Amino acid sequence: MSEMLAVYQKHLGEWLPQLIDAAGNTLRMTALAFVLAFVVGLLLALAKLSPIAPLRLFASGYIEVMRGIPSLAILFLIYFGLADFGLVFDAFPAAVIGFGLNGAAYMAEIFRAGILSIHSGQTEAALTVGMTPLAAMRWVVLPQALRVVLPPLANFGIALLKDTSVASIISAPELMLRARDLASSSFRPMEVFLLAAAIYLVMSLPVSFLTRRLEARFSRGQAHV
Amino acid sequence: MNGETAEPLLRVVDLYKNFGATEVLKGVDLEVKPGETITIIGPSGSGKTTLLRCINYLERPTSGHVFIEDRLVGEAWDGKSYRHIGDRELAKERTEMGMVFQRFNLWPHLTALGNVTLGPIRVLKKPAAEARAEGQALLEKVGLGHKAHEYPERLSGGQQQRVAIARALAMQPKLLLFDEPTSALDPELIGEVLNVMRALALEGRTMLVVTHEMRFAQDVADRVIFMDHGVIVEEGPPAQLFANPTHNRTREFLRQVVER
Amino acid sequence: MLFWERFVDNLPYFLEVLIPAAGMTVRIAAGAFVLAIVVGLVLALLQTIRIGLVTLVVRSYIELIRGTPVLAQLFILYFGLTEVGIRFTPIQAAILGLGLNGGAYLAEVFRAGIESIHAGQMEAALTVGMTPLTAMRYVILPQALRVVVPPTTNYSIALLKDTAIVSAVAAPEIMFKARNLVMETYLSAQIYLLVAIMYLVMSLILAFISRRLERRLGESGTTGQAGAA
Ligand SMILES: Nc1ncnc2c1ncn2[C@@H]1O[C@H](COP(=O)(O)OP(=O)(O)OP(=O)(O)O)[C@@H](O)[C@H]1O
Numbered sequence: 001m002s003e004m005l006a007v008y009q010k011h012l013g014e015w016l017p018q019l020i021d022a023a024g025n026t027l028r029m030t031a032l033a034f035v036l037a038f039v040v041g042l043l044l045a046l047a048k049l050s051p052i053a054p055l056r057l058f059a060s061g062y063i064e065v066m067r068g069i070p071s072l073a074i075l076f077l078i079y080f081g082l083a084d085f086g087l088v089f090d091a092f093p094a095a096v097i098g099f100g101l102n103g104a105a106y107m108a109e110i111f112r113a114g115i116l117s118i119h120s121g122q123t124e125a126a127l128t129v130g131m132t133p134l135a136a137m138r139w140v141v142l143p144q145a146l147r148v149v150l151p152p153l154a155n156f157g158i159a160l161l162k163d164t165s166v167a168s169i170i171s172a173p174e175l176m177l178r179a180r181d182l183a184s185s186s187f188r189p190m191e192v193f194l195l196a197a198a199i200y201l202v203m204s205l206p207v208s209f210l211t212r213r214l215e216a217r218f219s220r221g222q223a224h225v
Numbered sequence: 226m227n228g229e230t231a232e233p234l235l236r237v238v239d240l241y242k243n244f245g246a247t248e249v250l251k252g253v254d255l256e257v258k259p260g261e262t263i264t265i266i267g268p269s270g271s272g273k274t275t276l277l278r279c280i281n282y283l284e285r286p287t288s289g290h291v292f293i294e295d296r297l298v299g300e301a302w303d304g305k306s307y308r309h310i311g312d313r314e315l316a317k318e319r320t321e322m323g324m325v326f327q328r329f330n331l332w333p334h335l336t337a338l339g340n341v342t343l344g345p346i347r348v349l350k351k352p353a354a355e356a357r358a359e360g361q362a363l364l365e366k367v368g369l370g371h372k373a374h375e376y377p378e379r380l381s382g383g384q385q386q387r388v389a390i391a392r393a394l395a396m397q398p399k400l401l402l403f404d405e406p407t408s409a410l411d412p413e414l415i416g417e418v419l420n421v422m423r424a425l426a427l428e429g430r431t432m433l434v435v436t437h438e439m440r441f442a443q444d445v446a447d448r449v450i451f452m453d454h455g456v457i458v459e460e461g462p463p464a465q466l467f468a469n470p471t472h473n474r475t476r477e478f479l480r481q482v483v484e485r
Numbered sequence: 486m487l488f489w490e491r492f493v494d495n496l497p498y499f500l501e502v503l504i505p506a507a508g509m510t511v512r513i514a515a516g517a518f519v520l521a522i523v524v525g526l527v528l529a530l531l532q533t534i535r536i537g538l539v540t541l542v543v544r545s546y547i548e549l550i551r552g553t554p555v556l557a558q559l560f561i562l563y564f565g566l567t568e569v570g571i572r573f574t575p576i577q578a579a580i581l582g583l584g585l586n587g588g589a590y591l592a593e594v595f596r597a598g599i600e601s602i603h604a605g606q607m608e609a610a611l612t613v614g615m616t617p618l619t620a621m622r623y624v625i626l627p628q629a630l631r632v633v634v635p636p637t638t639n640y641s642i643a644l645l646k647d648t649a650i651v652s653a654v655a656a657p658e659i660m661f662k663a664r665n666l667v668m669e670t671y672l673s674a675q676i677y678l679l680v681a682i683m684y685l686v687m688s689l690i691l692a693f694i695s696r697r698l699e700r701r702l703g704e705s706g707t708t709g710q711a712g713a714a
């Protein structure tokens with residue numbers, strides 16, 4: 001224990017700035033992948049709920065396939081596999097695209113559940129005031145569904161933040177890759193990885209704390225309905 | 226009723242119970258003789274449920290003591306002070322008191338017979354065949370022999386409550402506690418449960434029954450206790466308590482109950 | 486079209502390498518799953534006894550595990566512990582890392598399941614003289630089981646996919662063997678596509694088994710649905 005403290009005393013000044021710098025990349029990767037997953041996921045959810053059969057089929061197929069494959073395999077396909085076809089990505093954008101497209105499948109299920117949780121009477125009421133089904137979705141259902149999906153979206157975000165560590169395996173520059181470099185150059189893997197884990201914890205805990213409060217608020221709100 | 230000289234089966238001494246700042250029981254003293262049937266009546270929130278739950282230590286009293294046949298329940302006296310006993314000893318003491326809940330609390334993953342035999346098999350360690358034979362007999366006794374293999378969800382409320390009574394009887398308890406056993410039932414189902422309880426009283430079982438059924442209290446009880454605001458306001462034979470209550474609060478309560 | 490020709494030509498060789506590796510993936514996932522269930526159950530039960538210090542330790546474990554990447558936990562086990570002289574084989578580290586991680590998730594699932602059972606169930610058990618532990622065993626857990634099976638089977642599918650990351654500590658499962666194959670043949674697109682298909686097939690099979698299991702439990706005619714309907 002005291003030896004560990006001594007290691008930190010000696011190296012913390014050198015490691016911490018590097019790791020924090022890399023954590024910035026982790027956050028950027030998470031944010032970009034989240035946005036991609038959000039947009040694609042919402043489109044997939046709408047497609048899956050649409051009256052057009054081929055759209056529904058495509059969305060279902062996409063979701064089933066993506067949910068059956070590890071994100072690491074998808075990163076490898078994009079980063080190494082697509083290069084065969086002349087599509088060469090840097091590791092960082094490859095990771096963003098991989099996590100985004102993979103995450104979209106989960107996001108789609110979250111959105112779909114959220115939309116379905118809104119009573120059909122809401123749509124009907126919107127139709128009776130002359131809205132089109134699409135307008136009813138946009139102005140009546142989605143705003144209500146957003147409230148429902150907020151906690152699962154936040155949980156997805158936290159999971160994504162941690163999953164980006166996997167991008168280190170394709171050498172995308174982020175926190176875990178920097179940690180691995182430092183661990184092998186310093187021969188102090190324990191101390192370095194613990195420090196990296198602590199940084200992930202610091203990034204994820206506030207969000208999960210807020211999410212849980214939100215969830216508690218919502219479930220209380222529901223009790224009164 | 227047994228003679229005046231019989232030792233009390235249950236003795237509650239100066240029982241207090243607080244939930245946080247709320248004082249729910251404020252000094253309850255009570256004796257029940259073997260074979261007595263006692264009903265407890267009183268307005269909502271007066272502490273009737275809490276009293277029953279303190280007697281079998283589902284709630285730990287804030288102070289005061291409970292004795293079964295002069296043995297302390299839930300505590301031990303080590304010569305200087307009282308200490309709370311462990312789960313295992315407490316479980317053993319609870320086998321002497323059966324309890325029937327307002328909302329039945331049957332175990333939904335077990336059949337009627339499974340509910341009745343779980344205690345005998347797992348607690349009393351009876352051989353399964355013996356426990357099943359006895360359980361079947363108890364279900365016959367409450368008129369549900371033909372429902373032994375049904376799950377609770379397929380039974381009516383009245384049937385569920387009778388299974389719950391059989392479940393309590395299966396442990397051969399010395400004392401039966403009932404907490405408003407008919408309050409959650411549709412009116413037409415109340416009778417079948419009260420009939421079972423009446424039969425148990427006639428058998429000479431020792432029973433402590435919290436109830437809003439005034440007829441039952443009048444007809445079956447040896448003694449009626451009126452509780453209000455966490456104390457026993459008055460008690461007496463039903464004929465006297467119902468016809469001639471000495472306290473204003475009792476009179477007021479009875480008048481309201483009759484009007485309903 | 487060259488792509489498909491090469492793919493078909495090499496398929497037998499790829500499969501010869503990757504199918505045994507898939508067996509290793511399944512073994513790692515199964516080992517981690519069993520460990521996760523045991524750890525999760527113990528942690529969930531420890532929280533029900535309501536001893537402040539115990540709860541604090543258990544909660545901290547759960548929060549720490551759930552707040553950090555499983556890859557970091559794996560590296561701490563595999564690389565970090567060598568500093569104190571503890572060396573795991575890649576497979577041991579994989580099972581331990583994924584299992585301890587999953588234990589924290591399942592602990593939450595099991596706790597929610599236990600808490601979903603009405604307090605009256607426990608009380609009724611206590612009144613017939615059961616100890617809290619006996620009541621847990623014969624009254625609460627059998628009922629909680631049906632609540633926790635769907636999230637637990639979902640977890641098993643996530644776990645199967647998570648095993649891919651243990652290639653990072655050179656555990657000889659699909660992903661690791663695939664990377665070696667790529668280094669050998671340079672046919673990265675074909676190989677990773679095949680890998681993706683293999684995971685998909687395994688996930689679908691597991692999902693199918695899970696659904697059957699859930700239906701069987703749903704039918705085994707006890708609580709809930711029929712009565713509520
Ligand atoms: N676990 C608890 N925590 C806090 N307060 C409680 C708890 N249990 C009971 N109380 C309070 O204690 C008081 C007495 O409750 P109790 O259930 O014993 O009354 P009761 O006479 O059985 O009423 P009822 O006829 O409605 O069943 C009530 O004010 C109730 O709100």
Ligand SMILES: [Mg+2]
Pocket residue numbers: 273274275404405
């Ligand atoms: Mg009550």
